[in-house]
Every structure is written in C-alpha cells, then in structure tokens.
Amino acid sequence: MLSKMTIHQLHKLLIKKEVSPKEIVEDLFNRIENVEEKVKAYITLTRELALEEAKVAEKKIIQNEFTPLTGIPLAVKDNMCTKGIRTTCASKILENFVPPYDATAVKLLKQAGAVILGKTNMDEFAMGSSTENSAMHITHNPWKLDCVPGGSSGGSAAAVAADECICALGSDTGGSIRQPASFCGVVGLKPTYGVVSRFGLVAFASSLDQIGPLSKDVTDAAILLSIIAQHDHSDSTSAPIEKQDYAKALKDGIRGMRIGVPKEYFIEGLDKEVAEIVKGGIEIMASSGTEIIDISLPHTEYAVTAYYIIAPSEASSNLARYDGVKYGLREDTKELIDMYCKSRSSGFGDEVKRRIMLGTYALSAGYYEAYYKKASQVRTLIKQDFLEAFKVCDIIVTPVSPTPAFKIGEKIDDPLKMYLSDIFTNPINLAGLPGISLPCGFSKDGLPIGMQLIGPYFSEKTLLKAAYNLEQALGTHYQRPSFD
C-alpha cells in the first residue's frame, strides 16, 4: 500500500516512473475513507484540489523538474493559512474563514510540488495537549482509539500514524509537535525558533510559536525541513539562515558525541515505563560510542509556571484581533462594544477564554511585575541553564511527556493537570532551542513512547543525525498501528 510508505520510498518510485502522483493520492484517499471515521484526524479534506496538484506534479516529473517532495501527499495543521481553503484553527470564531493567501511554509511546500490532502484537527488556537479542545470534533489515537492523540497538533500526528498522509506540518508553542508525535509513535521536530517562517501561521504566542514536520521517520523530517527552513522577509522574527540539505549528513556516525542526561527530567511522577524506555534509548546511544554525561538544568521545575504566564499573556494580546469586524464570527448587536463581547464569547471555547483571562490578568495594571516580568526573568534563567549545559555536551536527551497517551476525558476538566503534562517540552520553547521527538518503544498497553533530543541553537543537522542513528538502532519506525 502506497499510503504506508515514506517520502523517500515514494520519491524513488516516482522518479523511476513506477508510480504516478495520481495513484498515490488516490491510494491515500482510499485509506482515508477506510479509517478516518475511527481516527477523525482531519477538519477539511481537499480531494479535488489534491488531484489537480497531482496532475501538475506528474507533468513536472515527466519534465524532470522535481524536488524530493514532488507528488508527495501531505497534511497541514489547520492553523496555517491555505489560499482558498478554509482555515479554522478548530475554532467557531474562524469556522468560515477562507484565507486570501498561503502561509510561507505552505507556499514553499506547494512550490516544491507537494500535494495537500487537507487540514488537520487541533486544539482550538493550538491551546491544549490532547486535541480535545477542538470546536469541531475529538481526534482518536490510532494505537488505542479511546486515548487522545496528544496536542495541539493531534490531527497531524494521528494522520501520519494512521497512514492518512505521508507526512504533515504541525506547530509547536509548548510541545505541540513533540508530545503528539510521542503519543502517536511518529517523528516530530520543533526547529530552532525562527528557522521556519511564521508568516501565515495563526499567532498564539509569537515568541514561542514554531512550525515543524511530523513524519514516519527521521529522514522524512529532514527532507521536509530542508524545504520549509528558509529566511523570510514577511516574518521579522525569521532567522537569517541559508537554505540547506538537512538530510545530507544523517548517516554520519555519532561516535564521540557527548549526550547530556539532565537529572531534573527523571523525577518522581515520571511514569516507570517511560523512564525505562528512555533509559533504554540512552543505553543504545552509549553503545554507539557516545559519551553519556550527567548534567543539571536546575530551573526546570519552574518552566511550566513561566510558560503558563508568558504564553497566555502573548495569546491575550494576539487574540484581541478577533472582534467580529473584518473577518470571523460576528454576533449582531446594536452597540459596538457588545458586538465585540458577544462575538468573542460565542466564538471562543472555554480553554481559549481561560488563557485570554489568565493572560489579561497577568498583563493588567498592578500585576505585570509579579507575573509577566517575573516569568520573563525566569525564562532567562532557563535559557542560561541550557547554555551552560551545552558547554559540556552536544545534545541533551529526555522524556517527551511524563506518561504515554492518556484516556479521552481523563484530564479535560482539570486545566492545571493538563498544563503539567507539558513539563518536559515547555522549557525548550522558552529557550527557543530545537527539539525532536523520536519513537523509542511501547508501553505494556501497546502505546508508543517517545524520547526527546534537544540541541543548541541551529543544531538541527546534529540533532537529526543523532536521531537517525538511534532510529536505525531501535528499528521502531517501521511499526504501525493495526486498528483497521
């Protein structure tokens, strides 16, 4: 089945003309028809457009004008603008929003000849860790349908795991690519802040948001990153980097690499199976000739708190634009101020409202110093911890999430409990570092467990190389759920 293949496997078949883009797209839609009812990974499917894009890709291949992504069907999280295709952010307030332009990352995918299958489900405005906060529907974990796929890029992770796309784009503000990747047994990469343009990504917390790939293996993540990582004048926070081939050095060895293991990530409350599996991964790295070094990141325990002040503060400001005036849901009223209040109150879901309230409070007169400023100072301490650690090691290895995927409904009524599930991913966004989640093993219940590799700024090549080596040694990347 073509839908089960990776980008690099399909690319080989495409350039030998053993298979056509149209055949791949049709196979994907057959797969979607068979399993989507159970998984519910997508908000919008764009079959007709995909078939048209497949035709264009076919021509390009015949003319020998192709990239590694030409004719490859992929899915895009529904918070990235797609010209002419509804972009909802899984929110009622944007339910009928059709962007007049493409996000830069989407534009680059299209230019490379990729085929977009549809837009994936997520927590509303990317706020959540389970995709249960979607105003559209709940997405199910393909490995165990009564479990969450993680979040907020839960739709993208589930679609990759269920072979409903070859790969996908997600976005990560506090772990939203890495945690669902871990829960669904796929690879998820959050690049260094600024490596992928945020232009056209609906803003949640602008100093933390970053787009990245979710894929079936590390090679695919590197291929996708090579296409979307590019400096962009439309995003003033875009890093001034050169376009490069991240897949090139994957196979170089990791002998001599220094692997840091921070004691603050192996604490009470960390699920025993998760701890065992991650430690197993570290042992495998050790046997590949790396040097394992015990390190300390002393401010780790403060990261969630700082994150849940900074991210909602930025969100409260970013989401002020949803006022019912120029686009989005509007409730008709006689007074302008009532229109703002009613449109926002009926358009936003509870978690979005909670974060807007928390952020507005943290930024309001009299509280700014105690909350927002304090959290931003703690952010400095967290960043310094990492800079110190990278003086003695090349990459850092940790768990992604303290537990495997939890049950649907288990945490949704307790916001604080849900926030604490981000404890190992939040610090990386606060520091702006790159992090990758790699499938590492399975719990006794058959749920995937991931491992997080963190690198210094702009070290994506080293990070991907380390992940590739570990992936080859583990062999877990060929396992797929068997729910169908």
Next chain:
Amino acid sequence: MKITKAEVLHVAKLARLSFSEKEIELFTHQLNQTLLYMEKLNELETSGVKPTYHALELTNVFRMDEVKTSLNKEKTLANAPKKDKDMVVVPRVI
C-alpha cells in the same frame, strides 16, 4: 484567594468577554488554582536578572521603503461579515 469574583469580572471586561453566573464561578475557581500554583515562581530570587522576551536576540529588521503589491480590496474584504461597497459595516459608534 488569589483572585476574587469581582476581579474576574473586571478582567473579563478588559478582555471583552462575557460570562454567565455559572461560568464566572467556575473560572474564578480555576484561575485561583492556576494562580496559586504560579506562586512557585516566588521561590526564585530574580532581582537583577534581565528578562528574556525573545529567544533569538534579533534587533531592528530593516528593508528598503519600496512599494510592493498587496492584496486587492475585493480579496481583503471577502471575509468581512458585513460590508458595503469598499467598506466594513459595524454598529453605530456615535
């Protein structure tokens, strides 16, 4: 109590959100729980620590002041809930 019901109502007004009585009770409770947890930051002495507002220290990004093409009016207004010719219509302000 970190935050009272009256303060929650004030914040709601600032955020242009309205809530039912039941929602206000729930939000006051949940915000209190979250804010109590955030007390944890006070364990850290941070006087003299420079705040980080951005991970990369990029400073002013300049470009030439050149005219570039932008979206036309029709496309820009396509998503407006109410419009009249080239304008967005809103309730009377004065």
